[in-house]
Amino acid sequence: MxxxxxxxxxxxxxxxxxxxxxxxxxxxxxxxxxxxxxxxxxxxxxxxxxxxxxxxxxxxxxxxxxxxxxxxxxxxxxxxxxxxSLALCPEATQPSPEQRAIIVETLYEVDAMLARLPKKVSEAFLLAQLHGQPYKQIAEHLGVGERMVKKYMAQALLHCAILEAELDGMLVQ
Known part of the structure; x- marks a missing residue:
């Protein structure tokens, strides 16, 4: 050593x-x-x-x-x-500095997780979660079947669950 x-x-x-x-x-x-x-x-x-x-x-x-x-x-x-985007919210709903730091860290971790996923998986996840698109519309956008969109979403949600467990572990320690 x-x-x-x-x-x-x-x-x-x-x-x-x-x-x-x-x-x-x-x-x-x-x-x-x-x-x-x-x-x-x-x-x-x-x-x-x-x-x-x-x-x-x-x-x-x-x-x-x-x-x-x-x-x-x-x-x-x-x-x-x-x-x-937070500046557009009423001041009464603003998170504390500690909560802000946790939220920014979580956003960064989610972004990094999405970057590690295959492109179509992350795109399907974002279209569903951020834009509220139904699976049929996502399938058309990605040029795949609805069944494949379901597989993409399952894969993305699995990674979200893993990330959530990791972040919970960081917060508890």
Missing amino acids: EIVSTSFTHLYGTHHRWLLGLLRRRLNDRWDAADLAHDTFIRILNRPPVETDHLRQRSYLATIARGLCIDHWRRRQLEKAWLE
């Missing part, structure tokens, strides 16, 4: 400043950059690079950081859209 610790310390000491600069330029925010640099190195602890070459280590760090930036921007878009 000491070898991993020593190599991680060396990797961090060698590349942290560079990675922080890269993220500052990409995000235009030093606090977000510091958070994502930290998250990048946390990921490295779980999956250390096998390469010892300086340039390949930086490439590995940049790849992880790029993925984290995409997640960050996606989360911000979701949060912005939700806050815009």
Whole structure:
């Protein structure tokens, strides 16, 4: 374990400043950059690079950081859209800051879950849940039979149930 610790310390000491600069330029925010640099190195602890070459280590760090930036921007878009729709609601119905944080996290997790599903499955789910379309109309839109729409919905709902169990577990702990 000491070898991993020593190599991680060396990797961090060698590349942290560079990675922080890269993220500052990409995000235009030093606090977000510091958070994502930290998250990048946390990921490295779980999956250390096998390469010892300086340039390949930086490439590995940049790849992880790029993925984290995409997640960050996606989360911000979701949060912005939700806050815009929330602004249309009466102030008396506004959730507390804690509830807002939980809702934004849940939205992000649902979005990530939908992104992992096959395209037609997520599209069928969104058409049914957000647009209230009946299965027959969804089937026509997707160019499949109603039976296939039922299978798509069962698959999406199964993933929703799994996600709900995971989120319940996070909230209980």
